[in-house]
Amino acid sequence: xxxxxxxxxxxxxxxxxxxxxxxxxxxxxxxxxxxxxxxxxxxxxxxxxxxxxxxxxxxxxxxxxxxxxxxxxxxxxxxxxxxxxxxxxxxxxxxxxxxxxxxxxxxxxxxxxxxxxxxxxxxxxxxxxxxxxxxxxxxxxxxxxxxxxxxxxxxxxxxxxxxxxxxxxxxxxxxxxxxxxxxxxxxxxxxxxxxxxxxxxxxxxxxxxxxxxxxxxxxxxxxxxxxxxxxxxxxxxxxxxxxxxxxxxxxxxxxxxxxxxxxxxxxxxxxxxxxxxxxxxxxxxxxxxxxxxxxxxxxxxxxxxxxxxxxxxxxxxxxxxxxxxxxxxxxxxxxxxxxxxxxxxxxxxxxxxxxxxxxxxxxxxxx
Amino acid sequence: xxxxxxxxxxxxxxxxxxxxxxxxxxxxxxxxxxxxxxxxxxxxxxxxxxxxxxxxxxxxxxxxxxxxxxxxxxxxxxxxxxxxxxxxxxxxxxxxxxxxxxxxxxxxxxxxxxxxxxxxxxxxxxxxxxxxxxxxxxxxxxxxxxxxxxxxxxxxxxxxxxxxxxxxxxxxxxxxxxxxxxxxxxxxxxxxxxxxxxxxxxxxxxxxxxxxxxxxxxxxxxxxxxxxxxxxxxxxxxxxxxxxxxxxxxxxxxxxxxxxxxxxxxxxxxxxxxxxxxxxxxxxxxxxxxxxxxxxxxxxxxxxxxxxxxxxxxxxxxxxxxxxxxxxxxxxxxxxxxxxxxxxxxx
Amino acid sequence: xxxxxxxxxxxxxxxxxxxxxxxxxxxxxxxxxxxxxxxxxxxxxxxxxxxxxxxxxxxxxxxxxxxxxxxxxxxxxx
Numbered sequence: 001x002x003x004x005x006x007x008x009x010x011x012x013x014x015x016x017x018x019x020x021x022x023x024x025x026x027x028x029x030x031x032x033x034x035x036x037x038x039x040x041x042x043x044x045x046x047x048x049x050x051x052x053x054x055x056x057x058x059x060x061x062x063x064x065x066x067x068x069x070x071x072x073x074x075x076x077x078x079x080x081x082x083x084x085x086x087x088x089x090x091x092x093x094x095x096x097x098x099x100x101x102x103x104x105x106x107x108x109x110x111x112x113x114x115x116x117x118x119x120x121x122x123x124x125x126x127x128x129x130x131x132x133x134x135x136x137x138x139x140x141x142x143x144x145x146x147x148x149x150x151x152x153x154x155x156x157x158x159x160x161x162x163x164x165x166x167x168x169x170x171x172x173x174x175x176x177x178x179x180x181x182x183x184x185x186x187x188x189x190x191x192x193x194x195x196x197x198x199x200x201x202x203x204x205x206x207x208x209x210x211x212x213x214x215x216x217x218x219x220x221x222x223x224x225x226x227x228x229x230x231x232x233x234x235x236x237x238x239x240x241x242x243x244x245x246x247x248x249x250x251x252x253x254x255x256x257x258x259x260x261x262x263x264x265x266x267x268x269x270x271x272x273x274x275x276x277x278x279x280x281x282x283x284x285x286x287x288x289x290x291x292x293x294x295x296x297x298x299x300x301x302x303x304x305x306x307x308x309x310x311x312x313x314x315x316x317x318x319x320x321x322x323x324x325x326x327x328x329x330x331x332x333x334x335x336x337x338x339x340x341x342x343x344x345x346x347x348x349x350x351x352x353x354x355x356x357x358x359x360x361x362x363x364x365x366x367x
Numbered sequence: 368x369x370x371x372x373x374x375x376x377x378x379x380x381x382x383x384x385x386x387x388x389x390x391x392x393x394x395x396x397x398x399x400x401x402x403x404x405x406x407x408x409x410x411x412x413x414x415x416x417x418x419x420x421x422x423x424x425x426x427x428x429x430x431x432x433x434x435x436x437x438x439x440x441x442x443x444x445x446x447x448x449x450x451x452x453x454x455x456x457x458x459x460x461x462x463x464x465x466x467x468x469x470x471x472x473x474x475x476x477x478x479x480x481x482x483x484x485x486x487x488x489x490x491x492x493x494x495x496x497x498x499x500x501x502x503x504x505x506x507x508x509x510x511x512x513x514x515x516x517x518x519x520x521x522x523x524x525x526x527x528x529x530x531x532x533x534x535x536x537x538x539x540x541x542x543x544x545x546x547x548x549x550x551x552x553x554x555x556x557x558x559x560x561x562x563x564x565x566x567x568x569x570x571x572x573x574x575x576x577x578x579x580x581x582x583x584x585x586x587x588x589x590x591x592x593x594x595x596x597x598x599x600x601x602x603x604x605x606x607x608x609x610x611x612x613x614x615x616x617x618x619x620x621x622x623x624x625x626x627x628x629x630x631x632x633x634x635x636x637x638x639x640x641x642x643x644x645x646x647x648x649x650x651x652x653x654x655x656x657x658x659x660x661x662x663x664x665x666x667x668x669x670x671x672x673x674x675x676x677x678x679x680x681x682x683x684x685x686x687x688x689x690x691x692x693x694x695x696x697x698x699x700x701x702x703x704x705x706x707x708x709x710x711x712x713x714x
Numbered sequence: 715x716x717x718x719x720x721x722x723x724x725x726x727x728x729x730x731x732x733x734x735x736x737x738x739x740x741x742x743x744x745x746x747x748x749x750x751x752x753x754x755x756x757x758x759x760x761x762x763x764x765x766x767x768x769x770x771x772x773x774x775x776x777x778x779x780x781x782x783x784x785x786x787x788x789x790x791x792x
Contacts, residue, residue, distance in 0.1 A: 003720040012783040045698020090710025117765025142716035146766040194716040249776035567742040633740030
């Protein structure tokens with residue numbers, strides 16, 4: 001497929017790697033923010049090909065991982081209400097709440113459906129006028145336009161049996177929180193290409209400037225990831241702390257203005273709780289006043305949610321890059337993809353699950 | 368047996384399955400006599416009007432059973448009918464057996480159109496004939512409308528194992544090479560793409576097929592197959608991981624050696640799935656002595672379903688129990704057993 | 715996060731006031747919402763996330779990037 005094969009070419013990957021090896025003269029710690037990049041790195045074994053002095057740390061860019069337990073529990077409670085059809089991206093079905101996951105709720109008789117797009121959930125609502133259709137609107141800035149579109153369309157077409165359980169989070173506040181942590185050991189960031197496709201580069205300029213850290217907007221194919229790393233290493237070696245765009249075929253400096261306008265109409269900034277990171281001010285989106293009637297949280301008065309996070313899970317430190325997944329005591333022992341204690345072990349792109357899947361040989365050897 | 372089935376007179380009162388068809392009375396008898404037996408055709412030649420079929424088999428017997436559940440019931444390249452026959456036939460073949468006979472048990476949902484049932488039963492008859500097995504005994508039950516997905520089928524099969532055939536995974540030995548019989552991912556992605564409203568051309572069809580001929584031709588050439596595994600649910604990842612774990616050996620294969628059809632790769636990209644984890648219904652890996660691998664490939668190339676056979680990797684004494692993929696970039700990736708259901712994802 | 719796949723716009727149409735289109739991902743095609751990439755022409759590539767096109771790919775920039783990678787090794791060699 002065009003744009004996929006050429007950006008996975010092994011010969012060109014060798015070129016970029018040669019440059020990285022020739023350039024990196026000292027240890028650097030680079031965080032790839034996005035879980036999709038984590039997956040690309042481990043799936044292709046990119047980390048094994050880098051100089052041993054470069055350490056990649058897997059960031060918090062995985063909505064499955066950071067959606068707070070309280071919201072997962074709320075989703076489970078809403079999905080269990082008779083007469084409800086609960087629609088979700090496939091990613092969220094196995095995320096453990098305090099007591100079970102969406103699969104378990106479905107097994108107990110609830111109507112839980114996997115959709116590819118929030119617009120598909122809208123179609124479900126139109127086809128089932130007697131049911132309340134709830135869509136679990138999770139995601140970062142990339143997913144917000146699609147979710148906003150579904151809400152705006154619902155209002156425009158008068159589909160009132162549709163609502164969204166919103167758990168939208170924003171990348172820049174999470175990066176700020178990581179950079180402000182006294183233990184922060186990140187020298188440079190690979191910013192999430194598709195988030196920037198929507199939002200542009202502006203927010204990252206002030207982060208790079210204030211915290212004196214290079215930020216390279218990076219894509220997802222093997223060559224994209226390598227080029228992001230290469231440019232970050234060059235900046236670090238040369239003492240530069242700029243925002244660079246290594247995914248220019250998809251990212252414009254201003255982002256996608258139509259998408260930003262839509263998101264600005266439907267969502268407004270709010271404080272959000274992040275699973276693992278805790279509460280972060282102005283770190284998410286909720287529905288604006290004019291669309292509040294589509295908010296599932298107010299439409300469904302579910303019982304008080306008592307959150308019960310497993311104390312053995314150290315997801316917060318993993319998401320901040322302070323702890324490698326395999327350094328956690330529970331890793332691979334009481335916490336596995338099959339019996340996850342916390343969210344990063346659930347999603348295929350969660351740092352812990354990715355480690356568990358792709359690094360087992362290495363871990364087996366060092367134990 | 369022709370593929371077009373016209374409703375015979377005794378069944379015309381009911382164009383759909385009713386609860387009565389499962390009651391063991393006349394309606395059920397009509398269904399057997401006028402739908403199943405004609406649809407199964409030649410394959411039901413030895414079906415006996417008894418509660419159990421009586422078979423005459425010499426030597427060791429392989430015995431297996433499997434249940435088939437799929438939505439939609441009919442999909443590009445086949446239907447639940449072919450799956451129910453080929454799946455069980457292949458379980459026998461993978462045990463080193465020559466398939467002899469299958470039982471067929473149906474759980475039908477009230478309201479199912481007889482026309483649909485007849486098409487699926489006809490497909491079963493044709494698949495059984497192609498695989499050289501008889502459909503020798505069966506059963507039908509009916510559940511209330513809304514309590515099933517149209518048709519569930521359970522088949523059990525018996526096969527006979529020739530003298531000297533031993534395909535237990537424990538025979539995998541470091542230095543053995545691994546041959547993959549064909550392109551992966553077709554069945555799972557064809558079914559998922561229909562469900563997700565994706566349009567695709569005829570290159571993406573379920574690969575459902577019996578494997579007796581491919582395996583038989585390798586065995587007939589005197590090649591000692593150490594072990595084999597058909598790559599059904601969980602795909603190639605599950606198949607190789609099971610073999611490595613059961614044999615206590617390591618497996619290494621090359622990313623670039625595995626044939627993945629373009630349409631499968633595209634659909635996997637779109638839905639965030641890994642082709643290695645996608646189900647197949649007519650592909651297997653076989654493990655043979657390092658010197659025999661090229662001959663196996665050559666033999667498979669001469670048969671339908673084997674045109675893209677390739678040596679993909681080898682058995683190693685490194686990392687016992689673990690499967691490693693050498694990536695296109697030259698790194699190693701550990702392949703794990705898939706968790707379960709493949710769901711479209713956005714992340 | 716945020717799986718985004720490049721696909722070629724084959725056809726554009728209006729569905730109840732929303733810009734939609736048929737997009738090819740290799741040999742498979744799927745209906746995609748094009749309302750956020752209003753200027754896209756048939757034949758251009760978009761990145762699709764969760765059924766919605768979020769950007770138009772810049773073919774010239776992509777080719778320049780690949781060129782850069784191709785030249786990189788020559789620059790490295792003394």
